[in-house]
Amino acid sequence: MENVIKIVLAILLFLCLLDMPYGFYQLVRFVALIGFGILAYNSSEKENKTEMFIYGGLALLFQPFFKIALGxxxxxxxxxxxxxxLIASMIMNKTKSQR
Structure with missing residues (x-):
């Protein structure tokens, strides 16, 4: 399930490089907030504090309520x-699980 969330988020983030309507970026912010929130929760369940803080920070960065204007x-x-x-974390987790 985590890999699906990471793939969807990565695709959405790469699509943000294109010239899309403003509503798309809003949708990406909501999806990213939920996706990174789930990933942070899963990381805390696995007692992986580093990943939990990274995903929690990304959820706060992408959240749509108090926008961060970066340009x-x-x-x-x-x-x-x-x-x-996100893609690198999937590859690293895959190599860890194969050991």
Missing amino acids: REIWNIVDVIVGIG
Whole structure:
């Protein structure tokens, strides 16, 4: 389930690089808040405090209620970094589970 959430979030964040209507970005913020919230909760259940704080911070960064105005260019950089980070975390978790 975690991998599905990470893939969906990564795809949505990469789609934010395109010129989309404003409503799409609002949808991404809501989905990211929920997705990162679930990932933070799952990390806390696994007692992985580092991941819990990272996902909790990302949930706060992307939350739609009190918007953080970073400008389009910086948001694009954040979207790419977070998207790549989500994919990298899936790969790292897969290699850990194979050991």
